[in-house]
Amino acid sequence: MAHEKSESVILEIRAGVGGEEAALFAGDLFRMYSRYATSQGWQQRVLNSNPTELGGFKEVVFEVSGPGAFSQMQYEAGVHRVQRIPETEKKSRVHTSTATVAVLIRPKKMEIKIRPEDLKIDFYRASGPGGQYVNRRETAVRITHLPTGLAVASQTERSQLQNKENAMAILEAKLLEQREKGALEKLDAKRRTQIKGAERAEKIRTYNFPQNRVTDHRIKKSWHNLEMIMEGKLEKILKGLKKRSG
Numbered sequence: 001m002a003h004e005k006s007e008s009v010i011l012e013i014r015a016g017v018g019g020e021e022a023a024l025f026a027g028d029l030f031r032m033y034s035r036y037a038t039s040q041g042w043q044q045r046v047l048n049s050n051p052t053e054l055g056g057f058k059e060v061v062f063e064v065s066g067p068g069a070f071s072q073m074q075y076e077a078g079v080h081r082v083q084r085i086p087e088t089e090k091k092s093r094v095h096t097s098t099a100t101v102a103v104l105i106r107p108k109k110m111e112i113k114i115r116p117e118d119l120k121i122d123f124y125r126a127s128g129p130g131g132q133y134v135n136r137r138e139t140a141v142r143i144t145h146l147p148t149g150l151a152v153a154s155q156t157e158r159s160q161l162q163n164k165e166n167a168m169a170i171l172e173a174k175l176l177e178q179r180e181k182g183a184l185e186k187l188d189a190k191r192r193t194q195i196k197g198a199e200r201a202e203k204i205r206t207y208n209f210p211q212n213r214v215t216d217h218r219i220k221k222s223w224h225n226l227e228m229i230m231e232g233k234l235e236k237i238l239k240g241l242k243k244r245s246g
Contacts, residue, residue: 008065008106009073010047010173015058016079018097021086023056025207026099028230029080030060033073035232042066047166048154054088061154061170063106070105075241077103077204084209094210098203104173112172112179120144121164126155143167150174219244 013029015022037044043065050058064073081098089095126140140155141163152174154166206215207226214229215222219240223229229237 007067007069008063009070010061010063010104010106010170011073011076012061012102012104012170013057013059014100014102015056016098016100018082018095020052020054020056020088021082021095022097022099023052023058024054024086025056025080025082025097026058026060027056028082029099029101030057030062032230032232032234033064033076034062036234037064037066037069037232039232040066040068040072042069046156047170048152048156050155063169065106070103071242072238073103075238075245076101079203080205080207081203082207082209084207102177104170104177106169107172107176112175114145114168114172114175118146120146123160139163141167143171145171145175148175148178150178216241 011033013026013033015026018025034044044062046060046062048059048061050060052058079098079100081096083094083096085092086095086097120143122142122144123138124140124142125138139158139160140153141160142151142153143164144151150171152167152170154163154170156166157163204216204218206217207230208215209226212224212226213222214226214237216237221240223236225233
């Protein structure tokens with residue numbers, strides 16, 4: 001693959017359908033990937049997060065860097081579905097919720113050129129769970145790329161400058177993804193069919209807690225010991241996906 005040697009990727013996890021339970025699941029996925037990254041010896045840093053009161057995330061964006069980061073994580077892009085009894089559920093009913101994962105390649109320097117005049121930069125006060133402000137200064141940053149309308153934000157750091165750098169990293173990755181997507185759309189239908197598996201809209205995996213099972217729908221294969229998988233033991237799943245893609 002063209003980006004096999006890329007060593008830095010940005011993962012963007014967003015809560016989908018299911019309210020607070022979806023946000024908790026997004027948090028579980030973040031911890032799962034973080035533990036897997038630690039096991040691989042990769043460096044990681046949070047670029048932006050929007051936490052909820054119960055410890056979940058409406059959105060969390062983080063970067064992992066190290067040998068093989070893209071070749072391992074590329075298969076995680078798509079819709080992840082969870083089936084379990086939420087902690088907030090009083091009648092012990094199983095709920096189905098979702099979270100989406102985007103895997104963006106961190107562009108190398110000069111790979112994406114952004115003109116300063118194409119940016120609208122806004123500063124605001126960072127907010128925590130429940131919407132309350134977490135500090136008095138306007139350290140959070142929102143950057144809008146005027147030619148494309150893409151908007152990104154970062155409020156994780158206490159420094160306005162660091163948040164701006166984080167937001168720029170996310171923007172560059174999104175612009176690269178958009179550029180590559182445009183190039184792929186110009187290819188023939190056969191190639192488009194092959195790359196369809198990377199579309200975010202597709203449900204790629206189900207985490208079924210009552211049955212202690214994870215199923216990857218792309219390779220129609222299931223694994224048990226869900227607790228270990230959520231602790232970051234992803235090797236078997238990723239090996240199966242890698243084998244499928246040849």
